[in-house]
Amino acid sequence: MIYNLAFSPKIRVLDLNGMQGTNSNTVEALYKLLNISGSIEHLDISESQVLSQIASLEFMKSIG
Amino acid sequence: MYDYINKIGAEIPVLRLGTIDKKSLKSNHYWLMAVVSKMTSLKVLKLHKHNGDTNFGQDGFKFLQKGLAYMQQNGRQLQKLSLTNLSDTGNNLHACLKCIPDIQILQINDTTLSSIDCIAIGKILSDFKNIRELDLRRSNISSTNIKDIADGMMRAKQLEIVKLSGNMM
Numbered sequence: 598m599i600y601n602l603a604f605s606p607k608i609r610v611l612d613l614n615g616m617q618g619t620n621s622n623t624v625e626a627l628y629k630l631l632n633i634s635g636s637i638e639h640l641d642i643s644e645s646q647v648l649s650q651i652a653s654l655e656f657m658k659s660i661g
Numbered sequence: 662m663y664d665y666i667n668k669i670g671a672e673i674p675v676l677r678l679g680t681i682d683k684k685s686l687k688s689n690h691y692w693l694m695a696v697v698s699k700m701t702s703l704k705v706l707k708l709h710k711h712n713g714d715t716n717f718g719q720d721g722f723k724f725l726q727k728g729l730a731y732m733q734q735n736g737r738q739l740q741k742l743s744l745t746n747l748s749d750t751g752n753n754l755h756a757c758l759k760c761i762p763d764i765q766i767l768q769i770n771d772t773t774l775s776s777i778d779c780i781a782i783g784k785i786l787s788d789f790k791n792i793r794e795l796d797l798r799r800s801n802i803s804s805t806n807i808k809d810i811a812d813g814m815m816r817a818k819q820l821e822i823v824k825l826s827g828n829m830m
Contacts, residue, residue: 598825601812602820604818605820607819607821608820610821612823613826615826616826616829617830641826645826
């Protein structure tokens with residue numbers, strides 16, 4: 598579902614605060630979304646399990 | 662409550678209502694239709710169930726739909742509908758939204774969405790092109806039923822704000 602948001606050209610805010618049970622697929626979907634979408638201004642992943650998996654250089658590049 | 666609504670209902674844009682056990686009502690959930698019909702400035706409707714209270718049920722949605730249909734017939738529509746801690750919202754909700762084709766914000770929080778609910782939400786996103794904010798926080802969306810929403814999400818070109826916090830994915 599996260600990746601599918603890349604097809605929403607107006608998406609500005611994505612709140613994934615406290616998201617649980619994330620895996621590498623979730624991180625990859627988020628990475629692709631941020632790469633493809635040119636409209637996201639606000640991403641909240643605080644207190645989410647995804648935080649522990651995104652500490653890669655590629656991911657950080659994707660969020661600028 | 663009717664007296665209160667009759668006096669100032671026309672000036673209230675936001676209404677928050679709790680569920681009522683229909684067994685304690687003489688006319689089922691007719692009250693809901695009456696209240697929504699009388700509030701001519703209503704833009705935001707929030708329905709919630711406290712833990713331990715009776716669920717809204719199909720009857721509740723049926724009378725809500727009648728009230729919303731009355732609003733639509735009189736050139737009025739809600740901008741935002743919020744459902745908190747209500748179950749079995751799926752198909753009932755889609756039927757209600759047919760009377761609010763221009764709805765902009767949909768909130769379904771603090772519940773457990775079933776596969777049927779998720780399929781309905783996906784269809785809602787496809788069918789209602791003015792929804793710009795979708796709030797599904799703490800709705801127990803799991804990796805198994807998330808695909809049902811995802812298909813609709815891909816067609817929802819108008820979405821600006823998506824809130825999914827507190828779910829499993």
